[in-house]
Amino acid sequence: MSGINITELDKVYDSGTENVVAVEGLSVDIDHGEFLVLVGPSGCGKSTTLRCLAGLEDVTDGSIRFGDEEVTDRRASERDVAMVFQNYALYPHMTVRGNIGFGLKLSTKLSGDEIERKVESVAEMLGISELLDEKPKALSGGQQQRVALGRAIVREPSVFLMDEPLSNLDAKLRSEMRTELQELQTDLDVTTVYVTHDQTEAMAMGDRIAVMNGGVLQQVGSPEEVYRSPVNRFVADFIGSPSINLLTADVEGDTLSGPGKFAYELDDSDPVAGHDRVSVGVRPEDIKVVESGRNAADVTVVEPMGNENFLYMEIDGHELTARVDPTVRPAEGSRVAFDFDETALYLFDVETGDALKTKTDSVDSAVVGATEN
Amino acid sequence: MREQQRKDAVWRFLTYAFVITMVVVMMVPLYWMLVAATLPQEQFLQFPPRLIPGTAFLDNFAALQERLDFLRTIRNSVLIAVVYTLLSLVLCSMAGFAFAKYEFKYKEPIFYAILATLVLPIQLLVIPLFLLMAQLEWTNTFRAIILPWAANPIGIFLMRQNMKSIPDALLESARMDGATEFQIFYRIALPTMRSSLAALAIILFLFQWDLFLYPLVILESADMYTIPIGLAQLTGFQRIYYDQIMVAATLAIVPMVVLFLVLQKQFVSGILAGSLKE
Numbered sequence: 001m002s003g004i005n006i007t008e009l010d011k012v013y014d015s016g017t018e019n020v021v022a023v024e025g026l027s028v029d030i031d032h033g034e035f036l037v038l039v040g041p042s043g044c045g046k047s048t049t050l051r052c053l054a055g056l057e058d059v060t061d062g063s064i065r066f067g068d069e070e071v072t073d074r075r076a077s078e079r080d081v082a083m084v085f086q087n088y089a090l091y092p093h094m095t096v097r098g099n100i101g102f103g104l105k106l107s108t109k110l111s112g113d114e115i116e117r118k119v120e121s122v123a124e125m126l127g128i129s130e131l132l133d134e135k136p137k138a139l140s141g142g143q144q145q146r147v148a149l150g151r152a153i154v155r156e157p158s159v160f161l162m163d164e165p166l167s168n169l170d171a172k173l174r175s176e177m178r179t180e181l182q183e184l185q186t187d188l189d190v191t192t193v194y195v196t197h198d199q200t201e202a203m204a205m206g207d208r209i210a211v212m213n214g215g216v217l218q219q220v221g222s223p224e225e226v227y228r229s230p231v232n233r234f235v236a237d238f239i240g241s242p243s244i245n246l247l248t249a250d251v252e253g254d255t256l257s258g259p260g261k262f263a264y265e266l267d268d269s270d271p272v273a274g275h276d277r278v279s280v281g282v283r284p285e286d287i288k289v290v291e292s293g294r295n296a297a298d299v300t301v302v303e304p305m306g307n308e309n310f311l312y313m314e315i316d317g318h319e320l321t322a323r324v325d326p327t328v329r330p331a332e333g334s335r336v337a338f339d340f341d342e343t344a345l346y347l348f349d350v351e352t353g354d355a356l357k358t359k360t361d362s363v364d365s366a367v368v369g370a371t372e373n
Numbered sequence: 374m375r376e377q378q379r380k381d382a383v384w385r386f387l388t389y390a391f392v393i394t395m396v397v398v399m400m401v402p403l404y405w406m407l408v409a410a411t412l413p414q415e416q417f418l419q420f421p422p423r424l425i426p427g428t429a430f431l432d433n434f435a436a437l438q439e440r441l442d443f444l445r446t447i448r449n450s451v452l453i454a455v456v457y458t459l460l461s462l463v464l465c466s467m468a469g470f471a472f473a474k475y476e477f478k479y480k481e482p483i484f485y486a487i488l489a490t491l492v493l494p495i496q497l498l499v500i501p502l503f504l505l506m507a508q509l510e511w512t513n514t515f516r517a518i519i520l521p522w523a524a525n526p527i528g529i530f531l532m533r534q535n536m537k538s539i540p541d542a543l544l545e546s547a548r549m550d551g552a553t554e555f556q557i558f559y560r561i562a563l564p565t566m567r568s569s570l571a572a573l574a575i576i577l578f579l580f581q582w583d584l585f586l587y588p589l590v591i592l593e594s595a596d597m598y599t600i601p602i603g604l605a606q607l608t609g610f611q612r613i614y615y616d617q618i619m620v621a622a623t624l625a626i627v628p629m630v631v632l633f634l635v636l637q638k639q640f641v642s643g644i645l646a647g648s649l650k651e
Contacts, residue, residue, distance in 0.1 A: 056545050077551040089542035093564040107551025151550070 002067035002080075002158035002191055004030040004053070009062035011048050011215075022048040024215045026062070033189045035182070036220075037206030039196055041238070045215040046195045047163055053193060054161050055079050066159060077107060082152035083161040087168065088144045090136040090151075096123070097132040100150045107155070122154045125184075142173050149181075153188065160185070160192040166201065178205060199239050203227070211235050233353035236281050236346055242310065242321045244281045248350060251275050260316025262295055264345075271347050271357035278356065281346035284310070287322035289330065293337035299330050313338075410619040417615050430620065437607075437617040443624065445596060446603035449515075451628055453599060454581040457519045461577045462570060464524045469532025470558050474544060484533070491526050495587060503590050513593040522581070528573050535569040536562060571639035578632055600625045 011023040023045040030036045038046040051057040053064060055076035063072045071079050082103070090099050097119055104115045123129045126146045136144055145165065152160060165181075166174045182205055185192050196202055202209045203223040211218045211226060211234075219231045230236035236244050249258035251272045256264045258280065272278055289311070297313035297320050309329055311322040313336070322338065330336050343361035348354065409417050411427040437443050471477075472484050502521055503512070511517040539562055547561045563570070585601040592598060598606070604625070607618045 054545075054549060056548065076545075076549045081549065083546070083549050085542045085546060087540065087542055089540065089546040091543065091547070091561060093567075102547070102552075103550035106556065151546075155550075 002069075003032040003034070004028075004159060004191060004193070005063075005065040006030075006049075006053075007063045007065075009049065009052060009064065010060045011045070011052055011057060012060045021215050023052070026212075026217050028210055028217060028220055030191060030193065032067075032191055035185055035192045035194065035205060035207045037194045037196060037202040037209045038212060039199055039202040039206075039209055039238075040212035040218075042197055044212040046197075046212050048215075049212070050083075050161050050163055050193060050195045053159070054081055054083050079159070080157050081159040081161055082155050082157040083163065084148050084152050084165040086164040088136075088148040090144060090147055092136055095133050095135055096128065096139070096147050096150075099136065099147055100154050103151065103155045118154055119150075122150045125153070126150050141169055142177070145169060145177065149184070153184070157190065160190050162192065162194045164196050165194075167196070167198070174201075181205070200241055203239070209239075211238060213238070229355070229358045230346070231355055233279055233281070233348040233355075236348070236355070236358075240283060242284050242323065244283050244346065245287070245320045246348075247280045247315075247318055248277060249280045250277055256280055258315075259318050260297070262315055264295070267342055275349065275356070277350045279348035279350055279353070281348065282340050282344060283346075283359075284321040284323040286340045286344035287320065287324075288339050289322065289324055289328050290337050290339045293339045295339065296335050296337045299332055299334050299336055302329055302332055304329070311336075406619050406622055409615065410623045412616065414614070414616045417619075429616070433616040433620045436614075437620050440614070440617065441595065441598075441603055441606055443603060443621055446598050446600055447624060447628070449597060450582060450600040450625075453515055453518055454578050454628075456515075457523065457581045458574050458577045460519065460523045461525050461528055462574060465528030465573065465577075466532045466536075466563060466566065466570065467558065468524065468529045469534075469536050470562055472529070472533040473536035474539070474541070474562075487526050487529055495584075499587055499590055502587065506591060512591055513597055514591075515597070517591045518584070518588050518599075519581075521587075522584075525577060525580070528577060531573055531576075532566070532569065535566060539565055568639045571636040575633060575636060579629065582629060 006026055006028050009023055009026040010021070013020040013022055026045075026049060028036075038049060040046050048057060052059050055071070055074060055078075059072055063070060065071065066079065066081075091102065094102065097116075100122060101115045101119045104110055104118060108115075110118070120129065120132070123132055126149060128143060128146050128150065131139060131143060131147075136147065139147065145168075148165070162181075166177055169177060178201065194205060206223060208220055208222055209226050210220045213234050219226055219235050221229070226235055226239050230239065233246065237246065247258040247262060249256035249262065249264070251269075254266045254269045256262075256266065256272070256278065264280070266272065295315075297315040299311055299313050301312040303310040303312070304326065307326060309324050309326055311324055311328075311330070313320040313322065320338075341361065344359055346358050347356040349356060405422075408424060408426050410433060411430040412423060413427070413429045413432070416423055416427065434443075468487075472480065498521075506512050506517045509517075543561060543565075544557050547557045552560065583601065584599070585605070588599050589602050589605070592602065595606075600621070604618060604621055607614045607621065
């Protein structure tokens, strides 16, 4: 069976007048049966990477292997991969049956009856048996999505590629399909690469997450790893919702002093040794509102979420977000004191953004994943 | 409110009046042609004109057949136009697909060069084409009528524009499903283009159906004549056979009307609806 090795992948688009580097030096190993999520802001190269894996784009440099087979220069149809597209790309003139069976008809030597049986069993698995004779335009978004999935599954590929397959569904359906997709992937045990710009989706679905930015892979790790131990400021900022609070602070001995009289005394100043200035990061859930403390901020908005409250605060024009207990509900416009533990503190190099210190508190890994939903 | 209703009614009245006028203006010559085809020559020329159909259609037709085998002329025209339309649809849709969906060197210059040929009038091309056909010894053949116009620039342009609207994901999806490039064209792109193909078919058919000067130069023997040339033969030096011309003209529009009725519903069906989530 088939894992994926990507080695030093480069993809450069030659637009005639200038070269646009879409992916640069990407290397990652994906285990057999693993669910890897490629995540990043738009234009980060995640979709291009997926298209290179699919064989829809030529690779400028580097190599791609599926299991033991070098597939870098193979056509899409020779790679034994199936892809689910963001807008589903169903063939409008064919019925659901025709859509799902099309690949089998073209790329296998199965008889009509065998194809029919496979199409029907896949349709049953996805709960779309009664839609087999409909045309795509008669289906709802969720149903079209299932047909697109069925078309990928029926070919029993060694690799699944998914390009933001859930982004066109409404929120409720999206979270349902998210679970369903994961179950399906586990059942089928097929190596899957899933592209999304939604970090929540990435955290929820991925066995591992690969965070990309500007065509460069930033970090690959379990959801917990990229959340708790980001390698740099970009990853810390991108992963987590609401985003991490970032301030720039001067290092004065053991003390970090930032805007609006922000000051924090470190017990352990080793990470900042040799730095005059650092980026200070604190996750919203680690900010505690306290009776009195050294630091204070002005509350601008309070969002009650039911099970928790989001406090949006300002400290000398810099925004801070805190995620607090529903009982904590200061008046908007009031000034509150806040604090956080040093174990929860992230520190980054101001220039390079590299992490100097990440979370050191001990948290059960299952809890971190769950809070992200 | 009532003021608004009255305004609407007036507008509706004016709209209908305009549309009906246009219909009448267009239908009168057609009706006159049909009536005239059924009248003997002397009644045709009388004033005020007779507007009720007569009974001389078959007589007129028999006289026409005697002067010129007009059924054969129709057969020639249909044969040429059908073969031409089919061939041209294949060429135009393939070229249009390539220009719309593939990247190749000098794509834009080639495309604009093809478009530029539109400014050359047929009259300019007739003599060089005739010389070419004479060298090939193709004069007085149907292939000499069909082939020079088979790769029709308007057709290529039309198909390119329409095929650009086919989502790339649809073609890529087929590519991943194991379709060859030709299968992608034939099984995915073409079926989604049905309404454009129907429209183009009518344009191409009509172009060939109406072609006069070029066939006149190429076709020498009467048994090869197409309808426009056949019609021209009916205008003699001594006398114009209006009754026969009207019969011939009536018969000449039948294939066009049939083609239009057959393809009509393709225009309105939005075949691409539902392929992509909007």
